[in-house]
Amino acid sequence: MAGDRKTQRFDASRPGDVAKVAAILRSGGIAAFPTETVYGLGADGLNAAAVTHIFEAKGRPADNPLILHVTGAAMLEGVVGGVPPVAYPLMDAFWPGPLTLVMPAAEAVPRVVTGGGATVAVRCPDHPVALALIEAVGRPLAAPSANRSGWPSPTTPEDVLEDLDGRIDAILDGGPTGMGLESTVVDLVADPPRLLRPGALPAEALAPFLPGLQPAFASLPASAVPPSPGMKYAHYAPRAPLVLVEGTPGAVAACVLRLAAEAEAKPVGVLATVENAAAYQGLVAGGALMEVAGARDDLAGVARGLFRCLRTLDRRGARLILAEGVPREGLGLAVMDRLTRAAVRVVHAGGDGP
Ligand code: TXA
Ligand code: MG
Numbered sequence: 001m002a003g004d005r006k007t008q009r010f011d012a013s014r015p016g017d018v019a020k021v022a023a024i025l026r027s028g029g030i031a032a033f034p035t036e037t038v039y040g041l042g043a044d045g046l047n048a049a050a051v052t053h054i055f056e057a058k059g060r061p062a063d064n065p066l067i068l069h070v071t072g073a074a075m076l077e078g079v080v081g082g083v084p085p086v087a088y089p090l091m092d093a094f095w096p097g098p099l100t101l102v103m104p105a106a107e108a109v110p111r112v113v114t115g116g117g118a119t120v121a122v123r124c125p126d127h128p129v130a131l132a133l134i135e136a137v138g139r140p141l142a143a144p145s146a147n148r149s150g151w152p153s154p155t156t157p158e159d160v161l162e163d164l165d166g167r168i169d170a171i172l173d174g175g176p177t178g179m180g181l182e183s184t185v186v187d188l189v190a191d192p193p194r195l196l197r198p199g200a201l202p203a204e205a206l207a208p209f210l211p212g213l214q215p216a217f218a219s220l221p222a223s224a225v226p227p228s229p230g231m232k233y234a235h236y237a238p239r240a241p242l243v244l245v246e247g248t249p250g251a252v253a254a255c256v257l258r259l260a261a262e263a264e265a266k267p268v269g270v271l272a273t274v275e276n277a278a279a280y281q282g283l284v285a286g287g288a289l290m291e292v293a294g295a296r297d298d299l300a301g302v303a304r305g306l307f308r309c310l311r312t313l314d315r316r317g318a319r320l321i322l323a324e325g326v327p328r329e330g331l332g333l334a335v336m337d338r339l340t341r342a343a344v345r346v347v348h349a350g351g352d353g354p
Contacts, residue, residue, distance in 0.1 A: 269318025
């Protein structure tokens with residue numbers, strides 16, 4: 001049963017705790033751990049039975065494959081069946097870091113990890129605790145984000161426990177994560193390579209290595225088989241329905257105020273940018289809830305605050321979330337990808353651009 005585990009808490013800053021969590025993973029358990037992006041829910045990536053428990057705990061569809069987390073390129077042996085040449089400069093430039101590479105899978109990789117496919121996604125996280133844990137286990141760790149399937153990704157141990165307490169064997173507390181948004185996923189098996197998921201490594205950084213890299217999702221007809229199974233599921237959604245409002249800051253603020261006034265479900269929650277926060281003071285005085293994710297001119301801050309703010313608005317009891325969009329450039333591409341997939345409706349408020 002997914003819900004009858006006792007979740008032991010460990011603290012990454014306590015000597016010996018990383019080794020204790022590694023022992024749980026080596027014996028087939030599942031444990032949450034911090035990475036630089038979001039918390040992951042890990043299992044020994046070469047132990048099919050252990051990996052199956054990840055799917056049960058998250059309620060994740062079986063055809064959605066998992067990322068294998070490694071300490072570096074040296075660990076790819078036995079995991080990847082032939083490293084595409086373009087992978088080497090990418091790993092040199094961006095590992096450890098938030099870049100996941102899809103490559104041909106080696107025989108030894110359990111099919112439950114690959115979702116039954118012939119490819120495997122691999123990344124090397126840039127977090128001392130994650131690296132120490134993988135090192136101590138001595139094997140790649142299969143790890144999706146440590147949230148219930150479909151919900152916002154977890155950026156704190158509290159988020160993980162909110163979703164998974166009693167469903168996983170352990171959590172290794174390493175404090176809040178630094179980036180707040182998942183890794184960028186690039187498919188190197190496709191020719192030419194394609195961007196499967198915009199993420200914490202901006203697509204612009206990849207351009208010198210992969211000129212003309214196209215997002216696989218932009219050209220996806222509604223009826224097509226998605227190139228990454230993760231694309232076809234509802235994702236990142238808070239419990240309250242979320243309406244995404246795009247446009248220039250002034251147009252967005254006016255539209256949010258109008259939608260809030262029309263809303264029947266109260267309280268309304270506003271996911272605001274710093275630039276517009278003052279425009280909502282009256283709304284907040286009238287009982288609306290507001291969380292400020294970050295500033296439009298610091299999209300790393302918005303990325304860091306995005307999932308945290310969505311979860312906070314849920315906890316505070318928002319019945320409808322009105323979320324401000326940001327420009328689709330740099331980290332804004334990933335922020336807008338998550339918000340668009342979380343949204344029940346996207347409203348174009350107008351103005352000259354986002
Ligand atoms: O930052 C991250 O990537 C976090 C941390 C924990 O490392 N992990 C994460 O995993 O976000 P997850 O499972 O929530 O998202 C992995 C994405 C999914 O959209 C999945 O469909 C895609 O990567 N993926 C995994 N393996 C794949 C494969 N072989 N081919 C295509 N897409 C793949
Ligand atoms: Mg996820």
